[in-house]
Amino acid sequence: MKSFAELESTCSLSFDQSGPFYHLWTPEDHPMIFSNTDLFRAGMSIMAICALLVPQARIITFELMSNHLHITAAGSEIIIMRMFGLFKKYLSRYLKHLGLAVDLSGFVPQLRVINSLQDLRNVITYNNRNGYVVNSDYTPFSYPWGANSYYFNPSAKCSFKESVEKLFRNDRRDLIRSHDSDQLSPIVTVDGYACPMSFCDIALGERMFRCASHYFREVSRNIESQKKIAEAIGERIFYSDDELFSIVLSISNEKYKQPRPSLLPSQAKRDMAIHLHNEYNAGNKQIMRMLKLDLSVVNALFPERY
CATH class of the missing domain: 1.10.1240 (Methyltransferase, Methionine Synthase (B12-binding Domains); Chain A, domain 1)
Known part of the structure; x- marks a missing residue:
């Protein structure tokens, strides 16, 4: 078994070799965007298409909320913003196609560079906590609209490996109202939407933690760090x-x-x-x-x- 120092050194090496890292978020006071399960499913699949169209932006984790989102990603600022720009464009097209009058003019991202390994750990856990602290029906491992449930969760990863359902070319065209993704391979889906394992670098995110129990402690006990992030980005944070x-x-x-x-x-x-x-x-x-x-x-x- 590796010592604490050895495990921490491995995490630090992964951080140093894989950056830069950024936290992207949109305003939490935006009008509702994802008002039902079908819209959340579409949002997840559109996010997958955008991530695969801009592979230089590696999503480590993300969560969609009803009116805003959080993304933790590795890559340059320009590349990450390009990926978000595609997401906003395709989402707007999809909503208009459905006849939904959702004004996305205020759906504007902010981006903050992540400066240290502990900062990245805090942001990953902040992202992965978002859904369940707002809705007590969920845990960090059950909120469905993000990559959170796949972190250190073998059963969730098995569901990805065993899935035979996919988003094919015509499915993607229907979602983004475009032929832009025609060259992509079919995207594995679970529960009717693109599985985050098919487009997020969850393995990289997991390497920022010494082990599964370290991650769980950060998610469930590092409360003050979560509070500081919320204050820094102007969000309200809720606690169980x-x-x-x-x-x-x-x-x-x-x-x-x-x-x-x-x-x-x-x-x-x-x-x-x-x-x-x-x-x-x-x-x-x-x-x-x-x-x-x-x-x-x-x-x-x-x-x-x-």
Whole structure:
């Protein structure tokens, strides 16, 4: 078994040899784009076509949300922006073909260069957390609209290897309303859309982590790093109850020397509620659950969330 230092050195070498890396995102306050499952499926397949048309831009991971997206990619800034430009163009054509009046003028990407191995780890996990922290029905391994579910997940990779379904030339023409992808080979699909294993360099993304357990710790416990990324790019970040409770427990222990937050004095609970609201975007019902406060008390503190 390799030592910690050896594993970390291997990760660092992969980072140094494979960059530059970028985080691309679009505004989270954009009007809804993917309003149903069929549109998400189309978005996934259009992303695949664009990635394969611009292979110099290697997508490490990405997630489509209902109104915005995140992409972590290796390649030059120009190449990555070219790939996104194709995605926006083809998506716009597809939506117009369906008769959907979705204005994509505000669907404008921002790009940030990733400066270190830990920065890349943080961005990958930020991307892969996005869907499940917004929707509690999912986990980082089950949110379907991105590459997240394939990270260190042998069963998901098996579904890709065993799939016999593909996007053929005419399927691609229907999606992008163009012959631009005619030269591409058929694209493997799973569950009715292009499988991320067929167009993302997930193996490269996995090499940035020492092992599967290291990745899982980063996804589930590195909360402060996720908060910093959200602040840097102007997004709100949401936390699951488990994540928020770990924050509450830490504050309760460190600031009040009380290992049971529910036993804090009333004023301490109010102070912590304000901190959770302002610093961690906690919802009123989350604060109620974390601190065992009456919901009417929390609603009085934060009526805009009521």
